[in-house]
Amino acid sequence: MRLGTPVLLATLAITAGCTQLQEQQEQQEQQEQIARLSAQIDALGESLGRTETQLKELRVDQNVVVADLAAGRAGISQLEQAVQHLPDAMKALCPEQDPVVVECPANRVQRIFVSGDKMVIGELETVWIDPPGLSLNARIDTGATTNSLNAEDMVEFERDGDNWVRFHVRDTDSKDLIEIEREVVRYVRVYQQADPGGTRRPVVSLRLHLGDVSDPFEFTLADRSHLNHQILLGRSFLTDIALVDVGRRFVQPRYRPTRSD
Numbered sequence: 001m002r003l004g005t006p007v008l009l010a011t012l013a014i015t016a017g018c019t020q021l022q023e024q025q026e027q028q029e030q031q032e033q034i035a036r037l038s039a040q041i042d043a044l045g046e047s048l049g050r051t052e053t054q055l056k057e058l059r060v061d062q063n064v065v066v067a068d069l070a071a072g073r074a075g076i077s078q079l080e081q082a083v084q085h086l087p088d089a090m091k092a093l094c095p096e097q098d099p100v101v102v103e104c105p106a107n108r109v110q111r112i113f114v115s116g117d118k119m120v121i122g123e124l125e126t127v128w129i130d131p132p133g134l135s136l137n138a139r140i141d142t143g144a145t146t147n148s149l150n151a152e153d154m155v156e157f158e159r160d161g162d163n164w165v166r167f168h169v170r171d172t173d174s175k176d177l178i179e180i181e182r183e184v185v186r187y188v189r190v191y192q193q194a195d196p197g198g199t200r201r202p203v204v205s206l207r208l209h210l211g212d213v214s215d216p217f218e219f220t221l222a223d224r225s226h227l228n229h230q231i232l233l234g235r236s237f238l239t240d241i242a243l244v245d246v247g248r249r250f251v252q253p254r255y256r257p258t259r260s261d
Helices: 005-084 086-093
Strands: 118-122 124-130 134-140 148-150 152-159 162-170 177-183 186-192 195-210 213-222 231-233 242-245
Touching: 005 086, 118 124, 124 231, 148 162, 152 177, 162 195, 177 195, 186 213
Parallel strands: 118 242, 134 231, 148 213
Antiparallel strands: 124 134, 124 195, 148 231, 152 162, 162 177, 186 195, 195 213
């Protein structure tokens, strides 16, 4: 069947209209895309402008920092020069002075004399023994021949072929037991009423400080823990050194060692 002319014309008209409409849509899309690109270009231009402004500000800040660093270097140079001249300035402000000489007494402890050059002591005195470097109260007994020291837990042993003894003394203040090891100088036999056969006791040498006396003395070791005083000083200490006033106690000042002791 052949189409008529009117139908053909209508078909051509519709086709032309569709083509024109499509072209218009494409033109509109192109215009919108161009508008978007233009907006983006404008935004980039604004961002570039801000960046240039920030760069200018950074250059200004950089110049300020450079100037500050230069000023700091100049200040440091001036300070170094001042430090170099400081010793001379100090000498000018603080001239050297002659040293002050202070005369110290020969003895740290004032000794009490009577009847010539003998020291007066009471029936009780505080003495310092070394070792171990400890203050103990001593009873003065003019009837005893030798000096005696309390020795707890006494153990005798041999060292390099010599006789030694290990024992403890008790700190009067802390009540702690302090260990001492000393070589045995000799042995003595001590006789008492309750021990007619006598007891063999070791004798050791310890340095004793009392008043201005600071010399080694021999001590017989015995367990005196049942007695009130750990040290007994007899005639072996008193002879040619001290006189005893039995009516007095702690006559001599307490010995206090110095760093050089």
